[in-house]
Amino acid sequence: MRGGSAWPWRVELEATRGAGPVERLVKWRGAAQGEAALVAEFTVNRIASVWGAHVPRAEAVDLPAGLERAGTDEFWDVLEASVGPNLALAWIEGRELPAQAASFEDPSMDALTRACITAIDTCFENRDRRVANPNLMREGSGQIWLIDHGGCTFDPREPPRFGWPKGHAFERRAIIPMLGDWRPPPLDARALRDLLRDLPAAWLRPLGWTRVAWADALARRLEAFAAWIEGPAPDRIRSD
Helix, strand or coil, rough: CCCCCCCCCCEECCCCCCCCCCCEEEEECCCHHHHHHHHHHHHHHHHHHHCCCCCCEEEEEEECCCCCCCCHHHHHHHHHHHCCCEEEECCCEEECCCHHHHCCCCCCCCCHHHHHHHHHHHHEEEEECECCCCCCEEECCCEEEEECCCCCCCCHHHHCCCCCCCCCCCCCCCEHHHHCCCCCCCCCCCHHHCCCCCCHHHHHHHHCHHHHHHHHHCCCCHHHHHHHCCCCCCCCCEEE
């Protein structure tokens, strides 16, 4: 797979209920980005899916102990540190869009995709969607998928800083026109607890969270984001 500190691997998993094997892109808990990136991508992909974005389905997959040694010493160290739940993303067969595709003028980008990119990246401080790599993928059908949300650096403990992060591919775009008439569907704490019910506690615990506290903090953030969109400075461009 494409290089990176998450050491992503394309793997084949045994399916349940008699179905055939399924392909997933697995990101390892023991990689440099650690649990924080896994929590961010799992959370953002689940919320983005409810909002209507095309994002890979996120789930946890367990890596058992006692595997036979494989790969380089560096990769083996990552695997040894990844025993337990890791992040598995649905495999999307397609091609990543080149740097010049990082434009809202792309005629193949529909209004909902444009609005979802705007809401996801300005609400969750996504610092990884850059001109050099917009983290967008086009499936064979032409559908654009939003990928790689482990770079969302939001911390619900901190006061939210909504807007385009500095260096974002679209940072010079006014936000409200990109949303158009669309607004993120509301998600309250109860809905978020259900949506994230299988978010591994083993990822949250080192970050000082429980699943309930995480969902409640996210609910407050989403409520604040909805108010910010309708606030007195809707044409602001990026975070301070």
